[in-house]
Structure formats: C-alpha cells, structure tokens
Amino acid sequence: MRTRSGDKEKSIANAAVKVFARDGFHGAKITRIAEEAGVATGSVYLYFKNKESILHHLFSKLWHAMHVSFEDLLKREDLSAREKIEELFDSIFNLFSQNPPLALLFVNEQHHLLREGTGDFMQYYVEFLRMGEQLVRDGIKRGEFNASVDPRSFTNFVFGGIRQLLHQWARAPRQFPLNTIRRDIKEITMFGLLPRSS
Amino acid sequence: MRTRSGDKEKSIANAAVKVFARDGFHGAKITRIAEEAGVATGSVYLYFKNKESILHHLFSKLWHAMHVSFEDLLKREDLSAREKIEELFDSIFNLFSQNPPLALLFVNEQHHLLREGTGDFMQYYVEFLRMGEQLVRDGIKRGEFNASVDPRSFTNFVFGGIRQLLHQWARAPRQFPLNTIRRDIKEITMFGLLPRSS
DNA sequence: ATTATATTTGAACCCTGATTCATTATTCAG
DNA sequence: CTGAATAATGAATCAGGGTTCAAATATAAT
Structure with missing residues (x-):
C-alpha cells in the first residue's frame, strides 16, 4: 500500500x-x-473535484477562520462595545497580514461565490454581517454608540471599506502599511470626519 | 447607401x-x-471590437459621467467641505439610482479592469481618488474636519463602503432603499460610531 | 524480490463560447 | 427600377483550457 x-x-x-x-x-x-x-x-x-471547488475550499477555510475568532470575541464580557469592534478589525487584519495574495483573493473573488449563493462560507458571511449588526446594536443599547447610526448600514459600510483598504494594501504593502490602515479605520469609524468637539 | x-x-x-x-x-x-x-x-x-471592449465602453461612459459631476463639484465655491463631500455622495447615488444592474456592473466587474490597468477610465478612477483626498485635505486645512483623519485612507474606505452598500441595494432595492443608505453613509462618515458629545 | 495496491503523471480529449465571414437583406442614388 | 454599396445575419470555425484516463511509478506487505 x-x-x-x-x-x-x-x-x-x-x-x-x-x-x-x-x-x-x-x-x-x-x-x-x-x-x-x-x-x-x-x-x-x-x-x-474541479477548479470551482478549489476556490470553495479556500473561501471555506478563510471564512471558517474568521468565524472562529468572531465567536470567541462575542463571548468576551471584559470588553466594551468599542473594544470589541476594534478587536474585530484587528482579527481580520491579522488573518491577512502575512499573506497579501490571500487578501487579494478574498477581496476580488468573493462575488463569484455570492452569485451562486451556495457553499458553507455563505452561511459564515451572512452570520458575520449579523454579528456586526448585533455588536453595534448592543453598543447603542449600552449607550456607548450614537443611536442614529443604522447597525446594518454601518456593518456593510465598514466591511466594504475594509475590503477596499485591504485591496490597496495587498497591491502595494509598502505604500499602504497595514498598521497605518488599521489605525485609520478605527479613527474614521469611531469619530468620523468632523472634529470631536464641535 | x-x-x-x-x-x-x-x-x-x-x-x-x-x-x-x-x-x-x-x-x-x-x-x-x-x-x-x-x-x-x-x-x-x-x-x-470584442467582448472586452463592450465592458470598456460601459465603464468609460460611467466613469466619464462621474468625472464630469465631480469636476463641477470641485469648482463650486459656495459649499463648505462637508457639503461638498455630501454632494459627492449624492452624485454617485444619482448616477445609479434608476439602474440597479448598472450598479452591479460597477461594483462587481471593476477588478477585471484594474488588473490590466489600461483604459481611459483608469485615469478617471485614479483621479477620482485624488479628488477625494484633496477634498478631505482642504476640509482639514479649513478647520472643518478632524485633522487626525488620513485623507487617502478615508477616501478609499468610503469608496469601498459605498460600493458594498450599492451592491446590497442593487441586489434588493426594496430591502435597502437608496435614500436610507445615503443618509446612513453621511451619518457614519461625518460623526462616526461614538456619541457626539462624549 | 515479487506482487498487489495506491498514487501520480501529462498528453489527448472534448466542450464551450468568442469570433468570423459567406450569404442575405436593406437602402438609396441615378 | 436597377444595381451598387452598406448593414445585418447566424451557422460554421476555431482556440483555449478544464477535465479525463491509460500508462507509469512509487510504496508496502509477504
């Protein structure tokens, strides 16, 4: 044998x-x-099985890894809502930080998979968005967040923004250092464009 | 004849x-x-000429239309930096508001074109990002915006966020009304997640 | 060493779909 | 009306590349 x-x-x-x-x-x-x-x-x-299934395999692994860290994150009771969101950003970045091609894959090829709407990672993706919404909703309930922010819009908006910045980073890691991007995203999402003490 | x-x-x-x-x-x-x-x-x-050139034609027209409205916008001296940015959002949404398939095309197929890096709209795309950065930089200089926001990161982040929300809208216009999305984006980008008077 | 079994190979197969082009239809000048 | 000249047609062509599979190779058991 x-x-x-x-x-x-x-x-x-x-x-x-x-x-x-x-x-x-x-x-x-x-x-x-x-x-x-x-x-x-x-x-x-x-x-x-075929070409398609390679892509499926990769996305499955990727989304599964995300799912795991997100679940762990949700459970933690020691963090404020803001800290949780920031940890969530970090966990995404950590996943890609050593692997620009993986980031490009994630950023560029997801729409193929969304089109069919099948595959286990679809579940993860949908759940991920729900999780994000829940985090925001909790934060609002706890008085930590601005109540006029729509949780669903926020989650989608931020997800899209992260994708675009990951993309830029993956194409030119020197020109867009990941740590800079990470800091900038936190600044933008938390405080917005207007001065804090208007 | x-x-x-x-x-x-x-x-x-x-x-x-x-x-x-x-x-x-x-x-x-x-x-x-x-x-x-x-x-x-x-x-x-x-x-x-071929299949590819149809896509080129469509993106050319699309980016050209954007380019025109952005140029007009930049010239206007009657608007504050914030108003300019919000107008910019509006002009993007107006472009797609009557045409969900066009939005899907824009959102899903751009990476094909970015990969080659040729075509006149590439110019527009790069210029568009520069414009966005310039708007933010001006706003900071005029004291209207938070100086610790990085203009380049902000522009990319917001561009990505808009794409994601356009995508959601185009897939289910009823579930994600464009006006709601537009309002939410303005709220998020201007004020962020944290309460305004912390 | 020999055989049986599992793995690996890569050239050939074959399907799909972009592109072509000989044929047909339409328009218009004289 | 006639016949250039141009536009439109769609079946046939052709290339690219995903997939297959008969042959070759490697491993393990006896």
Missing part, C-alpha cells in the same frame, strides 16, 4: 491562492496552479 | 449591462447579449 504524501493538497491550495490572486479566477489555468504547486496537472483532480 | 439604424449600439450596450450584471463578465455570452438586444450575434461585432 502506498500513502499520499499528504502535503500535496496544501501545496495545491497554496499555489491556487497565488495564481487566483495574480490572474483572477477565470484567468487562472489549472496547469499553472499545478506547475506552481510542483505536481502534475492531473494530480489537482485527485485532491479537488 | 444604407445607414446604420443608430440605436443598435445603444441597445447592445444596454443589453450588455443587464447580462453582465446578471451573469458576470465571464458568465455572459455574446449570443445572450445579442438576443437581449434583439440583434444577431454577429452584429455585436459591427459595433464593438
């Missing part, structure tokens, strides 16, 4: 991240992914 | 917006666009 080397799946997945990020899902060729992973073209199909 | 009916180009372009929005650029078939436009498949190639 022979056993699978075991790290082939991972190296295919990693290669796929790079190639999807560089060429986009449709521009990415399976042969190129295999080459990047150091395996034969056909081997890709031993570990994944 | 026979003359082109003249509205065929427009009907192809309009059909393309719908089909691109529904199926995505790669999912969209030329035959489907032709069918939707009420012309033969081959006719599409009388008016456009």
